[in-house]
Amino acid sequence: MGWPGAGLAEVLRIGRPLCHSVSAVVAGKDAVPARFKCEGDPEGYQKGTLWLRAALPSGRDGQDDLSLIVHSSRFDRLLVTFSYADGAREQQDVRSGDFGTHWRAGGQLAFRAPHRDVPLTGVTMRFDKVASADLLRMRLVGRGEESTQTTGLATSIGAALVLLLAGAIYNASLAVAVRRQFSAWQAAWAACMIAWGACWSQLHLFFFPGMAGALSAQICTGLSCLAIALATLSAVTALDAGSVSPWLRRTALGLTAIVVALGVPLSMMRSGPFAALGAVLGIVLLANLVAVACCIAQAWRRGSPEARSFAGAWAVPMVVLASTEFFDADRMFWGGGSQILVLFAAAWQTLWLSVAASRSHARLRIERDMARRAEAQAQELARRDALTGLPNRRGFMEKVGSVLERARERGEVVALLLIDVDWFKSINDVYGHDAGDVVLAAIARRIAPHEDRNCTVARLGGEEFAVMIAGLEGYDLVRFGDALRQQIAACDHGDIVGHRKVTVSIGIAEALNGAEFRSLYRLADEALYEAKRQGRDQVAIRLLDEKAAMEAL
Missing domain, CATH: 3.30.70.270 (Reverse transcriptase/Diguanylate cyclase domain)
Structure with missing residues (x-):
């Protein structure tokens, strides 16, 4: 097993190499578990305390210059302890509502191991009332690499949000100008994705630091389900009624309703069958994507021009969302994982549909101008003598x-x-x-x-x-x-x-x-x-x- 030291990053997983220990109730301030288990999955921790420990092998270069990256989840408190060869321990902690200086763009928390003259031998994480251990993602990286990755991730997120903002403003103005229902739905969807992206990436903590932690995670869950509903509505309602079978349209909208129905309790849960409901939501989401794809395909076959625009717009998000269910994206994009993929896919969709709407609007405007010119010419002809060309x-x-x-x-x-x-x-x-x-x-x-x-x-x-x-x-x-x-x-x-x-x-x-x-x-x-x-x-x-x-x- 490799450890970071030469530009490498190690993803820490329970059992590989993380060992765990559980307390059914929240442990005391200085409590230390009697023993750790390095096999199996932890259970019974949602209303208590979960400890995760990673032992670092000695003799590795760069072990005194490490950062622990934790992708924030729903917990009340996180205490990180760095252990050294001489028995010394250095502790850093954050709480829900107060991440201090540890938060980073991309939904991450960074804990830098203090530099000492003795090697770092282990890292222990203590989570109080964490919602799901399966949703925790942790990495050990070199400190210099952490700064580079954080900067790169923040830049990427900022670019995606700016593109989404431009799309939202454009579609909103288009909806007002031409009174198109589709543009209004698309503007609402883009605005929802902006809110989700800002909340997931923790950029909103610049302005609302008290929202750190569980509250932001709950809001993100609700926004993601709302975004899926708005995206489906924008696609299905934009297609002509005659180009999509009524039963197929009802299926897509019904699956969207189920997504929202599952998303509401998930966004409110702090404990319970969180992982199970999340898995069911993922299956329904895939079914919803398939139903929307079938609507677009059927409309395309029946000659709908809107379907061609939606096919190009939805192709990338569909592939991204579907692919994240089948491969591990935790190592990708500086730890941004599947969320950064979704954010860029949303920006792609917004830009594609904005261009398509612009072309459609331009075509309609040309047709309108031609009709107005024809009407003006007809009116002028009605005021002109056909033989001489003089006014009649x-x-x-x-x-x-x-x-x-x-x-x-x-x-x-x-x-x-x-x-x-x-x-x-x-x-x-x-x-x-x-x-x-x-x-x-x-x-x-x-x-x-x-x-x-x-x-x-x-x-x-x-x-x-x-x-x-x-x-x-x-x-x-x-x-x-x-x-x-x-x-x-x-x-x-x-x-x-x-x-x-x-x-x-x-x-x-x-x-x-x-x-x-x-x-x-x-x-x-x-x-x-x-x-x-x-x-x-x-x-x-x-x-x-x-x-x-x-x-x-």
Whole structure:
């Protein structure tokens, strides 16, 4: 049997090489057992005292520089005694609720053997009211190795908890943003794993040193069962109802309920059939994992996209949790054992599902944006004339209000121009409606460039167009209307109507002190008829105030 001294660590087990002694009641302060047994398992210690002793062979290098690492469990008191060749003994102790400076990250207690000039010959541990000897894990390591392992384990735990925290925050924000039940369950699960990881690793003792020992162990048991329930709920409820058989879904949820039902008494127990209930819980946990795996596999076969995400997320935790039932992980990861494996598997699952949720959310957001763009395009098309591309009457009326409002706020003159194509019916009768459509589209191309923030244009219907403009008045307004008339008259329609000239008549209504659209339209329509009566290809203008005065007379 090797002992630590050259970077090695020795796991101490009852019977290999630990001998034990039991007192049915808590022994006195300085009590020493009469004899130790080195075979069999200790019994009857849960309400009393359990002594464990390891004798160190003499003549080994490094025996005067050792640390005893004990993975904390449920006990009231732990007294460690280091024995030396000259008969001297050095004692160090911790109590539930007070671990002092002995606690380390990873759920460990470290007891350093004081350096003396004589060899260390043995280590004795006294546990008062320990819940289960089977859950105790002890190692002897070199002091330098203990510092390295403690630092490495603390760093690893911190990294895993940070990843879990990021996943919890992200999923919680996603649940609020998109109101997805799955993200809420996943955030709750990640938060539960953070609490479990902090409690198991004893990092919470930085802030709550009084929770050391049995209380933390009990909380860890409850949190672990709660985490299993949340993980199962997040997986089963995220899968479509039609992709998983009802009986299989009920089986998974039923096994989860059993896990919780076993976890509640286990988290409260300080003594009793602790190991037996723990073994039953392990079997139910494996069955629960199998049931969840079957749900995911069935959903995958039925084409569920969520199942593919869960398959990748659950693969690693399932393998880890299942494998810890079949091999001894006590020597692994600086003594972190299966718990550190579970913590990293949880971080993996959270990150995987966060990425999957991000991709799903991004896909939904793209689809939503495309739908919104399509809706906006449809609404815009509903406001546009299909032939000319100009706003139709509906689109024009929606824009007119903003032009009138800005003009009223700025105290600007506003004007409405009604444009009507001269003798357009004869174009349709002689050359056909297709030719008329080409003519209207050409006229629209002359009018369209004038559309801006202070000017809106439209095809009101048939051969009638409209322009609403703010900021022009009097001579400038008439010159604008006449320039527009000349631009339209200059259009070359030779390919459609030969040498026939296409002209328009324009009626302008000008409002000096602001006006409503109906008043402007009625006045512009009168001006348009006046331009028609004057021989067409003309511009006529009316002032709204002048018209109102005439009506008053």
